[in-house]
Amino acid sequence: MSLLVRWFVFAALVLLAGAVAFAPLVMRTKATAALRAEAAPARVRLMRWAMLLAAVAFALEFVVRLLDGAEATRDAVLFAVQLALLGGMALVLRNERDEPRILVAASAALILTQSLSSRSASRPEWVLPVLADWIHFTFAAVWLGGVAYFAIVLVPVALRQSQLLSDLGATIEKFSPLAILSVLVVGLTGIMQSASFVGSFEALLNTDYGRALLVKTGLFAVLIGFGAFHQFVISPQLRAWRARAQSAYDAARRFRISIAAEAAVSALTLAAAAAMTVLPTANLGP
Numbered sequence: 696m697s698l699l700v701r702w703f704v705f706a707a708l709v710l711l712a713g714a715v716a717f718a719p720l721v722m723r724t725k726a727t728a729a730l731r732a733e734a735a736p737a738r739v740r741l742m743r744w745a746m747l748l749a750a751v752a753f754a755l756e757f758v759v760r761l762l763d764g765a766e767a768t769r770d771a772v773l774f775a776v777q778l779a780l781l782g783g784m785a786l787v788l789r790n791e792r793d794e795p796r797i798l799v800a801a802s803a804a805l806i807l808t809q810s811l812s813s814r815s816a817s818r819p820e821w822v823l824p825v826l827a828d829w830i831h832f833t834f835a836a837v838w839l840g841g842v843a844y845f846a847i848v849l850v851p852v853a854l855r856q857s858q859l860l861s862d863l864g865a866t867i868e869k870f871s872p873l874a875i876l877s878v879l880v881v882g883l884t885g886i887m888q889s890a891s892f893v894g895s896f897e898a899l900l901n902t903d904y905g906r907a908l909l910v911k912t913g914l915f916a917v918l919i920g921f922g923a924f925h926q927f928v929i930s931p932q933l934r935a936w937r938a939r940a941q942s943a944y945d946a947a948r949r950f951r952i953s954i955a956a957e958a959a960v961s962a963l964t965l966a967a968a969a970a971m972t973v974l975p976t977a978n979l980g981p
């Protein structure tokens with residue numbers, strides 16, 4: 696039960712990060728402006744859904760933690776902060792304002808509340824581990840949230856209006872540096888956390904925690920492969936829409952399938968991450 700709820704919390708935060716941050720971070724140039732404008736209503740709908748899912752996920756997590764007899768006061772405070780942040784975001788959206796900075800800051804703060812209730816927060820010297828966990832999760836959320844944003848919002852919009860295919864190709868290209876940075880940061884902070892929670896190479900192979908980490912690292916490599924395929928194969932074909940419309944359209948349909956597959960692998964990666972957070976660590980630590 697707690698594994699499913701944890702996965703739900705992770706998935707909702709990733710969806711929210713993608714809906715909130717992708718357009719302001721990635722779609723800032725003229726080459727992507729038409730697609731950004733056309734996708735704006737779908738983006739607002741996705742933000743609302745993601746906020747609702749996050750509220751339900753946090754409530755379920757709060758109940759599970761109470762039943763587990765964890766630290767009730769800390770959990771109640773964090774839950775209240777989560778609801779306040781989501782309420783504030785809902786108000787911003789309700790007033791028909793799209794304030795990217797406020798929404799991005801609120802999403803990052805929501806991820807921080809998760810890190811503050813993670814295993815890292817119960818270590819005696821908790822500040823640096825919590826910081827590493829927050830950076831790890833934030834970059835993972837921006838990256839995989841971007842994948843979800845392509846799959847749910849951008850691809851359906853671009854397939855409806857083929858003159859937007861070139862913008863879609865440009866968006867993949869613009870996403871690439873952010874995705875590469877995320878891979879580096881997630882990898883580095885992941886190694887830092889593994890050093891604390893996995894005692895030895897044997898423990899990596901012989902404990903459930905270690906095996907979940909190996910599965911997650913394998914899926915991480917698969918996600919990098921998808922990213923390279925989209926950047927080097929799909930994006931150039933989409934960008935050539937004016938010269939070769941049919942081949943661009945075929946590439947968009949292939950992209951629809953491969954980005955959906957990448958989103959499914961992302962969901963599995965989050966399941967492996969969730970499993971790690973509910974399993975005992977692979978050493979004698981907390």
Ligand code: HEM
Nearest residue numbers: 809810813814832835885886888889912915964968971972
């Ligand atoms: C796309 C790839 C990845 C995603 C989506 C991901 C996601 C996450 C998430 C959501 C958490 C939990 C954060 C929290 O509860 O506050 C986490 C924790 C962690 N991650 Fe990752 N991660 C990825 C890759 C990696 C890699 C490559 C490594 C190791 C090299 C790694 C090692 C860890 C460790 C050790 C933890 C701490 C788990 C615990 O609290 O026991 N992660 N990750």
